[in-house]
Each structure stands twice: as structure tokens, then as C-alpha cells.
Amino acid sequence: MKEYKEKGHNFTIALPMIKTGNAPNAISDTCEMQGLLRSFDVDFTNEFKGKLEKMIHSICNQYGCTVNTEIRSKYPALFNREKEAENVARVGRKVLGENNVRSDKLPVYASEDFAYFPHILPGAFYFLTSSSKPTDLLHTDHFNPHEDVIPIGCEMWYRLVEDRFGLEFK
DSSP: OHHHHHTTOOEEEEEEEEEOOSOTTSOOSOOEEEEEEEESOHHHHHHHHHHHHHHHHHHHHHTTOOOOOOOOOOSOOOOOOHHHHHHHHHHHHHHHOGGGOOOTTOSOOOOOGGGGGGGTSOOOOOOOOOBSSTTOOTTSTTOOBOTTHHHHHHHHHHHHHHHHTTOOOO
């Protein structure tokens, strides 16, 4: 991975699920790992997956293990079209206030169904912060959505439609 980072490739990789055996006092004869690899560069992703698969097979062969690998691509990279992202930010500043719209943590390596759309039609993906506390991280068992954000999200969509169709923004 170091070689890719040194070449300037931006990606994220994680293996958060490792499942092996059922007994606490026995070494299992099977192991299943699941994870993710996200990148904005399809060629890089394919190269990385190939090298990862080769490395997995090499390690297993070295220790006399058999291996079955299945590395699938489920979603394309999620990217925003520039014009649409600028529109969302501009409308967001009107709805939420100038200091409440951020783009400093972009791009985001999200895995979303929406990722298919900007490959076909112009679009932009955005987040409304909705956790009750800063420590309530999304995709954790501690996440507790702040329901007061729902009307703000509705207004955001309403104002985006107004803006898109050239209606008066009050």
C-alpha cells in the first residue's frame, strides 16, 4: 500500500469483518474476510485488486492452505458533477447559513446507490449532519439521528427545486 500512497493514489481499504470458527479453544479450518476498497480511479482499483488477490494466494500457498477469493466491485466511485455541487453549496448557504456549508472533507469515499446516477446524468450528493452528538458516528451502533434535521432537509430539497427551475428564492 505504501507504494500506491507514494505515487499519489488516494484510496481507502478496510477489512472490518473476519469470521473464523465457533469455538474459543480450537483453531478453525476456515476463515472468511470481508472488506472494502474505494478509489476514484478504476484502473488503479483493478490493479490493486489483482495484486491483493495474488498476495492472498501467495501467503496461503506458503502455509499449505487453500483459498477461494472473490473480489467484487459493487458500486462505482461516488463523485459530484462540479456545476451541480456548486448549486447545492450555494443553495445550502442560503438555507443553512454561510458558515454551515463545508467542502473541506471532500471527496468522500462513500458507497451509495446514488453513485450510479452522476455517471449518466448530472448530479451532486450531499450530507446533512444529523447526529445527536459529535461522537455519534454514522454506521455504528451508537448513531442516533437528530430528528430536528428532517424539516431542514425538506427545506433544502424544496429550495433546490426552486433554484433548478428558476423560481423565486425567498
